[in-house]
Amino acid sequence: MDAFLPATGLDEAAFFKENGYLVVEKALTLAEVDELRRETVSICRGERGSVRGIVPHSPDENDDEVMRQYLCIHFPHKISPVMHHYLAHPALVNVLTQVVGPNVKCMQSMLFIKAAGKPGQAWHQDEDFIPTRDRSLIGAWIALDDATVDNGCLWVLPGSHKPGILWEMQQQNDPRFDCTDESFGFPYRDEDAVPVEVPAGSIVFFNGYLLHRSLPNTRSSGYRRVLVNHYMSAESLLPWLPSSSGKRIALTDYRDIILVAGTDPYAYKGVENIAEPGVRPDKQGGCLPPEKQSADSLSFKPLLEDDDD
Numbered sequence: 001m002d003a004f005l006p007a008t009g010l011d012e013a014a015f016f017k018e019n020g021y022l023v024v025e026k027a028l029t030l031a032e033v034d035e036l037r038r039e040t041v042s043i044c045r046g047e048r049g050s051v052r053g054i055v056p057h058s059p060d061e062n063d064d065e066v067m068r069q070y071l072c073i074h075f076p077h078k079i080s081p082v083m084h085h086y087l088a089h090p091a092l093v094n095v096l097t098q099v100v101g102p103n104v105k106c107m108q109s110m111l112f113i114k115a116a117g118k119p120g121q122a123w124h125q126d127e128d129f130i131p132t133r134d135r136s137l138i139g140a141w142i143a144l145d146d147a148t149v150d151n152g153c154l155w156v157l158p159g160s161h162k163p164g165i166l167w168e169m170q171q172q173n174d175p176r177f178d179c180t181d182e183s184f185g186f187p188y189r190d191e192d193a194v195p196v197e198v199p200a201g202s203i204v205f206f207n208g209y210l211l212h213r214s215l216p217n218t219r220s221s222g223y224r225r226v227l228v229n230h231y232m233s234a235e236s237l238l239p240w241l242p243s244s245s246g247k248r249i250a251l252t253d254y255r256d257i258i259l260v261a262g263t264d265p266y267a268y269k270g271v272e273n274i275a276e277p278g279v280r281p282d283k284q285g286g287c288l289p290p291e292k293q294s295a296d297s298l299s300f301k302p303l304l305e306d307d308d309d
């Protein structure tokens, strides 16, 4: 396994820290890649269990006809023992333990199929979607085809993870991209982006604050298949809501704040008047049930005058 390191003299962990991404070329054997490709067909055919949005397919439909219908399948590891097995492939764990720490957990997998003509994803930071408490989120993007500019490889803005700021997001209608919101307002230009072209079997690791995107697959046939697993430090809690909840806890930002030093990169949001002063209960008469305690934690309601007696 060769890590792709441009001539910087940095070791893998140092390169990742500096640039926010790292390529390990041909980390998986072609036999392993082939196993994952065959499993992709089975998942798309619905043979591994039910997937929301996958329709029953008749044996008359060939594999290409089936796969072309799906851009990406979320959480394949939940139904596929093969995908589950690859979450802890030694080539992944080796790098993860170097750049995240000794204790690493996975919370998501995504299987991109991205047939010819399918769109990419606009600029975003993965911590917009999966909020860790310690900025330890890391994607492991496992190429199941050679990923090139024309079939829609990953593009990154090297070093864009360093400020540790989550840029604003907005809806976009750019036909090059799927429905995912785009980050905007960041101080980098599209021309600063680097295409991460890799041969099949390679893994691109990238930091959860790194701005990245992918462009459409502009070829006339074939796929740009990728298995992307997301990991984080096991020490961090994961305050994550399923998208079905309709809430984005990662982007929720309590703005009843006072800056006491330096600059606030989110100053443009202004401040709000939310907290109400109040007396902390002194435990006389016992405690409230836990759900009532947390509901009150942001709004210490003043005790009624009668309570002070």
Ligand SMILES: O=C(O)CCC(=O)C(=O)O
Pocket (backbone or CB within 6 Å): 110, 112, 120, 121, 126, 139, 152, 154, 212, 213, 214, 226, 228
């Ligand atoms: O591979 C792609 O097209 C996009 C992947 C991506 O943006 C991600 O995994 O966060």
